[in-house]
Amino acid sequence: MKKLRRTMLFAPASNPKLLFNTAIYKPDCILFDLEDAVKYDEKDAARDLLVEALKVVNFSKCEVFVRINPLRNPFGEKAPFGELDVRALVPAGLTRMRLPMCEKPEHIVELDRLLSQIEKENNIEKGTVKIQASLETPTGVMNALAIAQSSDRVVSISFGAEDFTRTLGTDRTKAATELFFARSQVAMAASIAKVDAIDTVWSDVSDIEGFRKEAESAKNLGFAGKSCIHPSQIKIVHNIFTPSMEEVKKSLEIVEAAKLANIESGGVITVNGKMVDIPVIAKAERVVSLAKGAGLIK
Amino acid sequence: MIGICGNEKASDVVVTVNLEAQGRTVEIKSKLKDMFGSLMEKAVMEVLDELKVVNAHIKVEDFGALDFIIKARTKTAINRAKKAGGIN
Numbered sequence: 001m002k003k004l005r006r007t008m009l010f011a012p013a014s015n016p017k018l019l020f021n022t023a024i025y026k027p028d029c030i031l032f033d034l035e036d037a038v039k040y041d042e043k044d045a046a047r048d049l050l051v052e053a054l055k056v057v058n059f060s061k062c063e064v065f066v067r068i069n070p071l072r073n074p075f076g077e078k079a080p081f082g083e084l085d086v087r088a089l090v091p092a093g094l095t096r097m098r099l100p101m102c103e104k105p106e107h108i109v110e111l112d113r114l115l116s117q118i119e120k121e122n123n124i125e126k127g128t129v130k131i132q133a134s135l136e137t138p139t140g141v142m143n144a145l146a147i148a149q150s151s152d153r154v155v156s157i158s159f160g161a162e163d164f165t166r167t168l169g170t171d172r173t174k175a176a177t178e179l180f181f182a183r184s185q186v187a188m189a190a191s192i193a194k195v196d197a198i199d200t201v202w203s204d205v206s207d208i209e210g211f212r213k214e215a216e217s218a219k220n221l222g223f224a225g226k227s228c229i230h231p232s233q234i235k236i237v238h239n240i241f242t243p244s245m246e247e248v249k250k251s252l253e254i255v256e257a258a259k260l261a262n263i264e265s266g267g268v269i270t271v272n273g274k275m276v277d278i279p280v281i282a283k284a285e286r287v288v289s290l291a292k293g294a295g296l297i298k
Numbered sequence: 299m300i301g302i303c304g305n306e307k308a309s310d311v312v313v314t315v316n317l318e319a320q321g322r323t324v325e326i327k328s329k330l331k332d333m334f335g336s337l338m339e340k341a342v343m344e345v346l347d348e349l350k351v352v353n354a355h356i357k358v359e360d361f362g363a364l365d366f367i368i369k370a371r372t373k374t375a376i377n378r379a380k381k382a383g384g385i386n
Contacts (some may be wrong), residue, residue, distance in 0.1 A: 016367045017309040045303050045374045052370040 004028045004293040005156060005196045006225040006241040007234050008065065012037035014046040019053040022062075025231040029063040034085055035070070035100050043069065043081050047088050054092040065096040065132060071110055074101075083114065090118045095129050098158065102133040103140040105150035112151040127153060132198070136160035137167045141182045148193035157193075158227065159186045161200035174210050176217070187222035196224035205230045215240045238294075248291040251284035258284075301379030304359075304371040311363035313342075315375040317383060319355040322346055328360035341365045345372040354379075 009027035011018040013034050022030050038046045050066065066089055069081035089097070099111055108131060115129045131153045135141050141164065148157050161179055165172045172178065183199065190197035199218035202211040215237050218226050226237050243251070254271050258281045261269045268277045276284075291297050299317040304310050324339045331338075342356050356372065363371070 016363065016370075019367075020364065044377065045371070048370040048374045048377075049367065052366040052373075056366045 003063065004225070004241075004290070005063070005198060006294075007228050007237045008158070008198055008225060009228045009231065009234060010037070010201065012046070013050045013066070014038045014042050016049055019049060020057050023057075023059045025234055026060070027062060027228065027231075027234050028225065029065055029096075030059065031065045031067055031098060031227070033067045034081070035067045047081075047085055051088050051092040054089065054094055063096060064094070065098050066094055067098040067100055067134070070099070070101050071114070072107070086111070086114055087118060090115065090124065090129055091122045096132065096155075097129065098132040098134050100134045100160075101136050101140070101163070102147055103135075103137055104143050105146045108133055108147055108150040108154060112153055115153065129153065130155040132156045132158055134158045134160055135186055136163035138164065138182075141185050144186050144189035145192055148189050148195050154193070154195055156196035156198055156224070157186060157190050158198035159183055159200045162203070164200075174207075176214065183218070183221050183223070190224070191222055197222065199223040199226040201227045201229050202233070203229065205232065208232075208236070212236050212240070241290075242294045242296070243287045243291055245296065247287055248296055251287035251291075252297075254281060254284035255288055299379045299383035299385075301375040301377065301382060303374040303378060304363075306359070306361060308362055309364070309367070310361050311368050311371050312359040312361075313368070313371040313375040314357040314359075315372070315379045316355045316357075317351070317353065317376075317379045317385075319353050321353060322351075323355045325355070325357045326360065327358065330360065330362070337365060338368055341368040342372050345369050345376065349373065349376055351376055 005028050007027040008029040008031050009022060009025060010031050010033055011022045013032040032050055034046055068085040070079050071082035073079045099107060102108065111131060116126055119126050119128060131151065133147045133154055135144055135157055144157060148154055159182065161172055164182060165178060170178050187197045202214050204210060211233055215226050219240050225241060228234055228237060254276055257269055257271045263269055266278065268275055301315045304312040306312060324342050326335050326338050338358055338360060342358060346354060358368065
């Protein structure tokens, strides 16, 4: 059954309340932030809060990610907080982390090596900790495939539109034409690398219709889910990224008919008067997998 | 050698650590002290043990924080006090 990552809800790790009540909103994933949402002189406090929370809080079915601070600054020098974050969080039980401002495979390789070292020091099985690479610049987007394939630890790549448009030298618009190529590139790279693509945040919480349109376009482009900054956005994304019962019923019929006809190696059958071949079966299997993940069927 | 961490907000706690003390003392200010004071002190002591701190006066001003938050704030405050005193 596919692990669903339809929603990834941001929560600043510096806010104690959010550490125990974010799971109440039932996002598929929680992304506790140690990076941009936390002031420079509160990085130590946020990290300590998160470490203690990871030891005792039951996050229910939510997959917990942490956006760590970068390992390198924009000049390629070692940054002050990234390694401290990793060294504190892995022994506390964190198994998913987002690396911000990832621009090339070497950034992932460096984190991979650090994780291997920390896993060994703490008797944790090698490869336990997985990575989400955050692509937030034109360079990162152009290297999306190489980044996604740079380590077995990479389980998803995410797109960050705010930094992307800043570095591109443009503004973010509601039409999002400036993002079309980048979002397509990220979704395609994720598909080739067989990892999940997670779309950018929508900052205007009050513009629900704009958010809905962007979430729909993310689904159509091939993203597995969308980053959210407010609990009110979760239901909207889940509705868009979860197949309808009608779709599920049709897909189950196709999968069952394909199984009976034994056409995995090729050929065509007819289901309810419509031609069904290998790509249609693959799509139906994806819908069934999503439906199982969302708890619509067993 | 004083370190402070936390905020005067609901579900949080302000912990002040003074490492220039003899032995360990814990001072708790909380509306819930009668009910949970001993648990709050226990949380603080566990952090002192973990960080091997022998001498410290810890002031805990509680605003409804869970144990893990008290522990985290205590840990940060101790490390900030050590940093202020030039101790790594």
